[in-house]
Amino acid sequence: MEYGNQSCENLLLKLQELTFAAVDLNLYLDNHPENKNALADFNAITRELNKLKKLYEAENGPLTNFGCSESKYPWEWVNDPWPWEII
């Protein structure tokens, strides 16, 4: 999938959609670790999610703290808006 010209808002929504699917598949796999179809879907969505996270972070700064994402200078983690402020 290509995301080249997407707006930040669309990228965030797409991230939220993929995360939602990943959470559900993760919970399903907790109960069904041997389901190959669910595992293939989970891994495909996770690959897509990682690709999209990098694109989003290049524009908006780190999505995750504590060593999961790098930051440009100056330290971008503290930049507004925070998730509850995006109205």
Add this chain to the structure above:
Amino acid sequence: MWVYEKKLEHPVKIKSKDLQMAKFLMAQYGGPDGELGASIRYLSQRYTMPTGKTKGLLTDIGTEELAHVEMIAAMIYQLTKDASPEEMKAAGLGAHFTEHDNAIYPADANGIPWTGAYIQSIGDPITDLTEDMAAEVATVYEQQCDEYGSTRYIPPNY
């Protein structure tokens, strides 16, 4: 350990003030069957679960419930943003304003603070999972849908 992801699990974009709805939503934030209770319940019970599957599942749903806590808190924040003390009082949130201003505080719709007494973690997996099922029963969701005349909550098919 945990890491924070700087996004909500589902978008919350409420553009208009509704203090009455904010008050009712407090039930889902800091009430006995709310999201905070769910999270702490699962994250406490997981330590004494007998299998990798149950430890994994309770770790994951306890973590996801924290994302639900954040969405409910974001809704209450947006619904009460810029409300004056007079408006808070008229909506039954006068006591909330006295003690917390317009801040987010984990209490129920009556202002009773969240307490660990709402949850149990007793070390027997069947007993703990039975409590979890009771807490997940959709009564609170249904009552809130009724209050707003919206479609009744339809439980997922398992």
